[in-house]
Amino acid sequence: xxxxxxxxxxxxxxxxxxxxxxxxAKGEVVVVCGPSGSGKSTLIxxxxxxxxxxxxxxRINGTSVCSPKTNLSQLRSKVGMVFQNFELFPHLSIIDxxxxxxxxxxxxxxxxxxxxxxxxxxxxxxxxQAAKYPAQLSGGQQQRAAIARALSMDPICMLFDEPTSAxxxxxxxxxxxxxxxxxxxxxxxxxxxxxxxxxRKVADRVIFMDGGKIIEDTSKDExxxxxDARTDRAKQxxxxxxxx
Amino acid sequence: MFKNYSWDWGVFxxxxxxxxxxxxxxxLLAGLYNTVVLALSASMIALAVGVVMGVLRTLPNQRxxxxxxxxxxxxxxxxxxxxxxxxxxxxxxxxxxxxxxWFKQLPAATQMMxxxxxxxxxxxxxxxxxxxxxxxxxxxxxxxxxxLALGLTLPQAxxxxxxxxxxxxxxxxxxxxxINVFKNSAVxxxxxxxxxxxxxxxxxxxTAHPYESFAVATGVYILINLTVVLVMRQVEASVRxxxxxxGR
Numbered sequence: 001x002x003x004x005x006x007x008x009x010x011x012x013x014x015x016x017x018x019x020x021x022x023x024x025a026k027g028e029v030v031v032v033c034g035p036s037g038s039g040k041s042t043l044i045x046x047x048x049x050x051x052x053x054x055x056x057x058x059r060i061n062g063t064s065v066c067s068p069k070t071n072l073s074q075l076r077s078k079v080g081m082v083f084q085n086f087e088l089f090p091h092l093s094i095i096d097x098x099x100x101x102x103x104x105x106x107x108x109x110x111x112x113x114x115x116x117x118x119x120x121x122x123x124x125x126x127x128x129q130a131a132k133y134p135a136q137l138s139g140g141q142q143q144r145a146a147i148a149r150a151l152s153m154d155p156i157c158m159l160f161d162e163p164t165s166a167x168x169x170x171x172x173x174x175x176x177x178x179x180x181x182x183x184x185x186x187x188x189x190x191x192x193x194x195x196x197x198x199x200r201k202v203a204d205r206v207i208f209m210d211g212g213k214i215i216e217d218t219s220k221d222e223x224x225x226x227x228d229a230r231t232d233r234a235k236q237x238x239x240x241x242x243x244x
Numbered sequence: 245m246f247k248n249y250s251w252d253w254g255v256f257x258x259x260x261x262x263x264x265x266x267x268x269x270x271x272l273l274a275g276l277y278n279t280v281v282l283a284l285s286a287s288m289i290a291l292a293v294g295v296v297m298g299v300l301r302t303l304p305n306q307r308x309x310x311x312x313x314x315x316x317x318x319x320x321x322x323x324x325x326x327x328x329x330x331x332x333x334x335x336x337x338x339x340x341x342x343x344x345x346w347f348k349q350l351p352a353a354t355q356m357m358x359x360x361x362x363x364x365x366x367x368x369x370x371x372x373x374x375x376x377x378x379x380x381x382x383x384x385x386x387x388x389x390x391x392l393a394l395g396l397t398l399p400q401a402x403x404x405x406x407x408x409x410x411x412x413x414x415x416x417x418x419x420x421x422x423i424n425v426f427k428n429s430a431v432x433x434x435x436x437x438x439x440x441x442x443x444x445x446x447x448x449x450x451t452a453h454p455y456e457s458f459a460v461a462t463g464v465y466i467l468i469n470l471t472v473v474l475v476m477r478q479v480e481a482s483v484r485x486x487x488x489x490x491g492r
Contacts, residue, residue, distance in 0.1 A: 045389075048393055050389050050392060050393060073392070073395050073396065073397045074395065076392060076393055076394070076395045077394065077395025078395075079393070080393075081389075081390070081393040083386050083389065083390055083393075084386075085384060085386050087384070087386040087387055087389065087390035088390075089387070089390075089391075089404075089405050089409075090409060090485055090488075091408045091409050091412070091485055100394075100396075100404055100405075101394035101395055101396060104396060104400055104404060105394065105395035105396060105400075106395075132486070132487075133485060133486040133487050134487070135485065135486065135487025135488055136486055136487035146390075149394070150394075153394065153395065
């Protein structure tokens with residue numbers, strides 16, 4: 001479903017991504033981890049074209065993200081994305097946050113879009129918050145609303161860019177629970193996250209990045225179960241974050 | 245202070261000494277009318293041009309951004325009085341001759357008003373542009389990304405996501421700019437437009453009561469600007485976002 005082929009990117013003289021290749025099959029859950037500055041957020045933003053690449057190609061269901069002929073807006077509308085800082089639109093109520101793109105991009109009727117929005121709000125446990133504004137919700141609630149907003153577009157896959165990193169510890173689980181539920185329903189997901197518990201629970205594959213390169217791309221069982229076979233950098237990373 | 249000055253507030257009700265069927269108060273009101281027409285028209289131009297140029301300056305397309313930057317560079321950095329002379333005295337000479345001739349045959353007051361509206365509108369537009377630009381730039385970068393990630397096009401992202409919030413951010417300083425338009429409109433007296441301050445000056449020449457004349461003009465400017473502040477405060481209150489400081 002998602003094919004990343006030899007992608008490289010630089011900001012000026014700084015090489016952010018070097019020759020990254022991987023793919024995500026339909027229904028697969030892939031967790032991307034690695035230290036800060038390893039390029040994992042940049043990688044996930046290249047997948048829906050929010051970050052242009054200098055070399056290589058990315059295809060979603062066969063459509064190239066990098067080709068100037070591709071209608072990027074149309075392609076993006078099929079790829080759900082959840083951000084570290086939620087990025088709900090502060091001037092719109094929660095339900096309007098969920099319906100605006102359905103109406104303006106997919107051309108759905110308002111009542112149809114609202115029904116869909118309410119269904120997803122119910123699924124993330126926010127049925128009663130539809131009329132509120134983003135600033136009136138907690139961080140965890142905002143992130144769940146943001147997930148519902150992405151789902152309302154009926155995406156073919158979901159991208160998560162550190163969805164729990166900006167949350168209070170108490171709120172991390174309510175967001176992870178929603179993500180676990182999605183994974184178990186067979187949603188195709190690519191998640192940049194440090195939540196190794198989540199990776200262990202639902203990931204099919206783990207990608208480990210360092211210095212802009214993908215240095216491990218392996219099954220979850222291999223990644224967590226066969227530590228001795230990991231690269232030194234991955235071992236070091238795992239020993240540090242699994243210590244506590 | 246004012247030792248040998250004889251105050252006479254009744255001077256405003258006296259008929260003017262030119263023989264026109266008007267009082268001096270009537271002159272001031274005519275000036276007020278011109279001030280209001282000039283300032284409101286210029287505000288509308290400033291808002292329209294300022295929003296367009298402010299948006300241009302934040303676009304990823306560097307040519308369009310440069311266009312906005314050039315506009316601000318020209319109109320913000322030249323003193324408004326110099327710009328006004330250019331609009332009124334120089335521009336008609338630079339127009340194709342038939343257009344220039346047509347313009348110069350318009351009534352003098354119309355020529356002055358047109359020049360003054362364009363001048364003030366575009367000068368204030370450069371300032372509005374910067375307010376809108378900074379309003380857009382204070383938004384988290386993720387807002388644009390989130391809008392695009394949902395499949396909105398860049399124009400849609402501006403229309404439905406970025407501008408509605410940027411406007412709210414820019415409202416308080418826009419109030420100051422609105423007040424500035426009214427105050428700066430007095431510069432039009434230098435090309436002969438009889439707006440409020442010019443009429444006050446004319447009263448001094450005709451009545452020899454400068455203190456009364458300028459006291460009233462000053463009071464009127466303060467009243468206008470207090471009205472602007474009150475109206476803008478209502479606007480701010482009506483678009484304030486729930487959950488934010490001072491919100492519902």
